[in-house]
Amino acid sequence: MTSQGAPSLRDLYNNPSSSWSFVPVVDNNGNGASSSSTSASPAEASSYQWSSRNSLYDISSGIDIEPSSLNVSIAVRGAAMSALLVFFSTAVEIPWEVGKTLLQVQYVPREAHAVEEPEEVTEEEPPSEDELSADNDDAYFADEDGSSSRVNTPRPTDDRGYVIRQSVSDSSTRASYVIPLGTANGVWAMIKQVARWKPEGWLGLWKGLATTCLHNILLSKTQPVVRSILAAFFGPSNARSFSRPHVLSDFILSPFSLIRTRLIVQTSAVQHRRYTGPFDAFNQILHMYFHPQLFFPTILDSATHVLAESxxxxxxxxxxxxxxxxxxxxxxxxxxxPFLWALAQLTSSCACLLITVPVDTVRRRLQAQTRGSAAPIATCVETRRRPYVGVVDCIYSILVEERSDLPLRPKKRRGHERKASRTGKERADAAETEISEPTSWLRNTGIGQLYRGLGMRIGANVILFLLTLFVPTEDADDGWTEL
Incomplete structure (x- = not known):
C-alpha cells in the first residue's frame, strides 16, 4: 500500500495586488455603480471620490478640525472656572495677609503696657479681730487730703468736651472697636485675636478679598504682556534673568495694594467704617496714590524685589x-x-527678606495714614497719631519710639496684694518686686517691629522649596512666590 502525501499549496499562492479598490458611491436616486471585482488602475484610484459617510461608525468623514468661529459658551465656562479657582485660592491666602498687615501697621510705643487681667478669685481666710482693729485705726487716722486715690484730677478735653487720650495704653479712652495693644506677637496670634474680637469676628479675616481677587486676575493677564515687552527689549534669555515678570506687573497694579491695605486696616464696625467696598475706596483714595510719600515707597519696594530676585x-x-x-x-x-540651584534660591530668598520685609512694613504704614484731602479712617489696631514724614522718618521712628517684646504680658497680682488696706511695708515690697522684674532688650528697640511676619514668609519659602523638589512645575522660570 502506497501512501500519498498532502497536496502542496505552493502553486495556489499569488502576489497581492498593490492597487486599491473602492466601494461605489450611491447617488440620491438610488442608482449605484456596479462593484468591480477587479482591482482599479492607479489613475482611476486617484480620481475616485471618498464616501461622505463612514460605514463603520456612521459619522461624517469631512469634519473641519479647525473651528471657523469662537465657541462663546466654552470661553465663558473657562473664564468662570478660572475666576472660581482664583477666588478660592485667594480666600485661603487672605487671612494670613490680614494678620500680617495688621501686625505691620500696629503702633507699640515703649511706654505701652498691657491691661491687667482680671484677678483670679481665691478663697482667703477671714481676718482676725486684731487685724480688723488695726485696719480701722489706720483708716481713722489716715490723712484724706494726702490720699491721691480719692482726689479726682480733671483730665484734659478738646473743644467738644471729649477727653483727650494721652497714651495708647489708656484703656478707658480706647475706642471699642480697637484691638487691645500688644496682644499678638505673630501672624497666627493676630489671626486668632481678630477672630475673637467682637467688632471684627471671622468675617474680619476676609477683608479685602474682592480687591485681592481682582488684583490676581489682572496680574495673570498682564504677565504675558510684560514678558513680551521684556523679551522685545532685552531678548528672551535676558528678560528671564532680569526679573520675574509679575514684579513689574505688580508695580503697574500697585493702586490695588493701597486700596487693600486701607480696607484691611479700617474697622469692620458699620458706624465707623469709611469705605463700603473696593470701588468706593477706589473713588475716594485714588488721588493718594501719586502722593510723594506713597509713590516713592512703591518704587522702592518694587526695585528692592527686582534686585533681590534677580x-x-x-x-x-x-x-x-x-x-x-x-x-x-x-x-x-x-x-x-537642580537641587543645589533650588537650595541657592531658598537661601537667597530667605536672606533677601531681611531687606524686603522692612521696606514692605514702611510701605504699609505709609499707606495706612491719611494723605492729601482724603478723609481719615477708623483703624482696628493702634496707629501712630502723628503721621510719618517719609521712609527715613518712618524707619527712625520705629527704631526709636517703639518696643518689640510682644506680646505684652499683664501682671497678675494676688488678692491680698490688691487689698486697699495693705500696710505701707506691703506696698513697698510690692513696688520693689515690680521694679526688680527682668526686662528684655527688645523693650528698648523697635527692630522687631520692622520684621513682623518674617517667620511666616520663611515658612512659605521652605514649603515652596519642598514643592519644587517633589512636584515639578511646567514653567521653571516663574521663580519664587512671596506672601
Missing amino acids: MGPRIAARLFSRLLGFGPNSHIAEDTH
Whole structure:
C-alpha cells in the first residue's frame, strides 16, 4: 500500500495586488455603480471620490478640525472656572495677609503696657479681730487730703468736651472697636485675636478679598504682556534673568495694594467704617496714590524685589560653588545642579527678606495714614497719631519710639496684694518686686517691629522649596512666590 502525501499549496499562492479598490458611491436616486471585482488602475484610484459617510461608525468623514468661529459658551465656562479657582485660592491666602498687615501697621510705643487681667478669685481666710482693729485705726487716722486715690484730677478735653487720650495704653479712652495693644506677637496670634474680637469676628479675616481677587486676575493677564515687552527689549534669555515678570506687573497694579491695605486696616464696625467696598475706596483714595510719600515707597519696594530676585540666586550659587570646591570653570546652574540651584534660591530668598520685609512694613504704614484731602479712617489696631514724614522718618521712628517684646504680658497680682488696706511695708515690697522684674532688650528697640511676619514668609519659602523638589512645575522660570 502506497501512501500519498498532502497536496502542496505552493502553486495556489499569488502576489497581492498593490492597487486599491473602492466601494461605489450611491447617488440620491438610488442608482449605484456596479462593484468591480477587479482591482482599479492607479489613475482611476486617484480620481475616485471618498464616501461622505463612514460605514463603520456612521459619522461624517469631512469634519473641519479647525473651528471657523469662537465657541462663546466654552470661553465663558473657562473664564468662570478660572475666576472660581482664583477666588478660592485667594480666600485661603487672605487671612494670613490680614494678620500680617495688621501686625505691620500696629503702633507699640515703649511706654505701652498691657491691661491687667482680671484677678483670679481665691478663697482667703477671714481676718482676725486684731487685724480688723488695726485696719480701722489706720483708716481713722489716715490723712484724706494726702490720699491721691480719692482726689479726682480733671483730665484734659478738646473743644467738644471729649477727653483727650494721652497714651495708647489708656484703656478707658480706647475706642471699642480697637484691638487691645500688644496682644499678638505673630501672624497666627493676630489671626486668632481678630477672630475673637467682637467688632471684627471671622468675617474680619476676609477683608479685602474682592480687591485681592481682582488684583490676581489682572496680574495673570498682564504677565504675558510684560514678558513680551521684556523679551522685545532685552531678548528672551535676558528678560528671564532680569526679573520675574509679575514684579513689574505688580508695580503697574500697585493702586490695588493701597486700596487693600486701607480696607484691611479700617474697622469692620458699620458706624465707623469709611469705605463700603473696593470701588468706593477706589473713588475716594485714588488721588493718594501719586502722593510723594506713597509713590516713592512703591518704587522702592518694587526695585528692592527686582534686585533681590534677580541677583540673589546667582550670588548664592557662586557662594555654594566656592564652599563645595567647584572649579573656576564650573558653576552651579539650574540644568546641571537642580537641587543645589533650588537650595541657592531658598537661601537667597530667605536672606533677601531681611531687606524686603522692612521696606514692605514702611510701605504699609505709609499707606495706612491719611494723605492729601482724603478723609481719615477708623483703624482696628493702634496707629501712630502723628503721621510719618517719609521712609527715613518712618524707619527712625520705629527704631526709636517703639518696643518689640510682644506680646505684652499683664501682671497678675494676688488678692491680698490688691487689698486697699495693705500696710505701707506691703506696698513697698510690692513696688520693689515690680521694679526688680527682668526686662528684655527688645523693650528698648523697635527692630522687631520692622520684621513682623518674617517667620511666616520663611515658612512659605521652605514649603515652596519642598514643592519644587517633589512636584515639578511646567514653567521653571516663574521663580519664587512671596506672601
